[in-house]
Amino acid sequence: MRHRQGTIRKIVIANRGEIAIRVMRAASELGIQTVGIYSQEDRFSLHRFKAEESYLVGPGKKPVDAYLDIHDIIRIAHQTGAQAVHPGYGFLAENPDFAEACAKGGLIFIGPTPETMRALGNKVLAREMAIKAGIPVMPATDPLPHDDREILKLAEKIGYPVMIKASWGGGGRGMRVIDRAEIILENVAAARREAKAAFGNDEIYL
Incomplete structure (x- = not known):
């Protein structure tokens, strides 16, 4: 695999389980070390032993938090001499701060640029881009006011009916279908709380 900065010989796979194993298989076919x-908690998981090298990430942290430890993932990449990081999907795959940290650390992020993720990760901004490009879209609002x-x-x-959606993130979190005015305000409040807990941002829209 080649990149404008040179040849990728080794990658860190910032994920776990089946997702990581799939990336390892593809990398192996391309002659790239993993x-x-x-x-x-995953020290006995199969993906640890399928990689050519494996390292503990986020020591002392809970399972999910360990895989979200940007600083430690960058450290492992530098320690192993990797040129690139593959995020798989989930965890940090849609986090523009992670892609930016990779770039600042001299690493290739195998995925979209931080700018693209920031633009398309926010559904309201993505919709505005689609409108500017002449793509038909469904009626929707800007971020809801308080x-x-x-x-x-x-x-x-x-x-009505309308759907409440979180501007950031996905997976159905913060999403609600509302069929009448009497219940919309309580659901807006609940959707804001859910979006804040899941994505760190309570911005929602209709």
Whole structure:
């Protein structure tokens, strides 16, 4: 595999389980060496032993938090002499800060640029880009204000039923279908809380 910065000879796979194993298989077919990472709880997992090298990531952290430890993943990449990082999907795969940290650390992030992720990771901005490109889109609002009357007006303008969606993230978190005005405000509040807990941002839209 080649990149504008040179040949990729070794990659760190910043993921676990089947996802990591699939990336390892593809890398092997391309003649690229693989470095696996594993949390303390995953020390006996198959992906650890399928990689040519494997290292504990996020010592002392909970399983999910360990795989979100950007600083330690970058450290492992430098320690092993890897030229690139493959995020798999989930965990840090859609995190523009991770892609940016890789670039700052002189590593190739195998995925979109931070700018692309920031633009398309936010559904409201992605929709605006689609409109500018002349792509048909469904009626929707900008990020909802913290004004109950305005929210009711916006929902009425679109027409029920409406769907509440989180601007960031995915997987159905913060998503709700609302069929009448009487229940929209309580669901907006609940969706904001869920989006904040899941994605660190409570921005939602209709």
